[in-house]
Amino acid sequence: MADPGSRAFPSRALALLALLGAASMTWYHLGFFLPRMLQLRAESGVSAGYSFGDDFYPIWLSIRQWRAEHTDLYSAQMTREIQSGLFGRPLDPHNPNDPPSDYRQFAYPAFTDLLLWPTASLDFPTLRVVLIILLPALTIASIWLWMLALDWHLNPLEFSLLTVLTLCTYELLEAFFAEQPGLLVNFFLAAGSLALRRNRLVLAGAILSLTLIKPQMSALALLYLLLWSLSDRRRIRFLIGFLAVTGTLLLSSMWIWPGWIMAWTRILFGYHRYAMPPLISVLLGSGTHPSVGLALIGLCLALGVLLAWRNRRADAVSPRFWLTLSLLLAIASVALLPGQAVYDHVILIPAILLLLRYHRELRVSGPVPRALLSIAVAVLVWPWISSFLLIASRPLLGARFYSTPIFTLPIRTAASLPFMALALLAYALRIIPSRHRELA
Secondary structure (H helix, E strand, C coil): CCCHHHCCCCCHHHHHHHHHHHHHHHHHHHHHHHHHHHHHHHHCCCCCCCCCCCCCHHHHHHHHHHHHHCCCCCCHHHHHHHHHHHHCCCCCCCCCCCCCCCCCCCCCCHHHHHHCHHHHHCCHHHHHHHHHHHHHHHHHHHHHHHHHHCCCCCCHHHHHHHHHHHHCCHHHHHHHHHCCCHHHHHHHHHHHHHHHHCCCHHHHHHHHHHHHHCHHHHHHHHHHHHHHHHCCHHHHHHHHHHHHHHHHHHHHHHHHCCCHHHHHHHHHHCHHHCCCCEHHHHHHCCCCCHHHHHHHHHHHHHHHHHHHHHCCCCCCCCHHHHHHHHHHHHHHHHHCCECCCHHHHHHHHHHHHHHHHCHHHHHCCCHHHHHHHHHHHHHHHHHHHHHHHHHHCHHHHHHHHHCHHHHCHHHCCCCCHHHHHHHHHHHHHHHHHHHHHHHC
């Protein structure tokens, strides 16, 4: 039975408003935002290739090319072939309107292709249809798995509304359109976390090792879990499961693609040439020296490592453990993920679920968390409200509808959400564990 104190949707009227907001955001994204982006892309001369599913395309094509011609995953030839599929032609380094010439190169660990090898059995248009069904289904499953892992229970109506609202966020809609592999990482994180909760430690380590297909999403969380497993001999089974699967993936991929680790490392060091810096650096603005952003990123990562070390002995059923894990995922969203990768903010799902669960405790704990909670709610609901108002006022706005200040209103808070989650999780980590000790 649902916890009465945790109800996020207390009335049918609010449920209807939630559905209206979710529908408005979906309509805005599919009916206005994406067509506008595709129009701008066409005007830049790079619109003849795939756009729907473009994030999965490099994985699919690299598997295909290796099977057909043994093309090096990280070679310039592979990059040109990926660009030809996505843009209709290779990018021209002499064309000032083109992105950098190494844009969209294959940037995943080689074992990503090993894990997703069966996808190349389908042609890409068919695969896109399969993925647009599979990825949302896995995301719904991941929400359910996270709630089980966090030991939070809602009734079917509440869960359905929460799921619909989550799927109809700008971040998730972007992820679904791009068919972003980060959605797989989120599913592995949720499934591995539930295995942890149920003390299936070998299974948890094995599943969580699969998140290394995008290590920037899970690196801090994995560091914490490895420290956690080493802090108690009874937890060493997690390390065994993690190392067994990770070792198998590394050795298998090295057997198929010798030397891939060095090639992949070179790709990572050049990633900054065409990707935005992490959100912390973006927040500072272009007028700030890059070293300031790097220093702040280093400070956040150092604090994350310190947090992981201090809470390494927390029990896997305690609020401290789950708040620490969620906080480390939130730190990764602002310090490790590129600024444009809002689709990878799917790793904030456990943070938002925890904050929804403990919102009453935060509200009564003082004016600062209460104010932060109010701001966070405004940030969270703004896209749904603004998209409805924008669509409703379109006849009145005329040509001004597509002006940047007005047209981008529903996505203005996308970069703010991770910082709000960080601040509230930090307060929750100070308040919630002590409250639960008092109750015990």
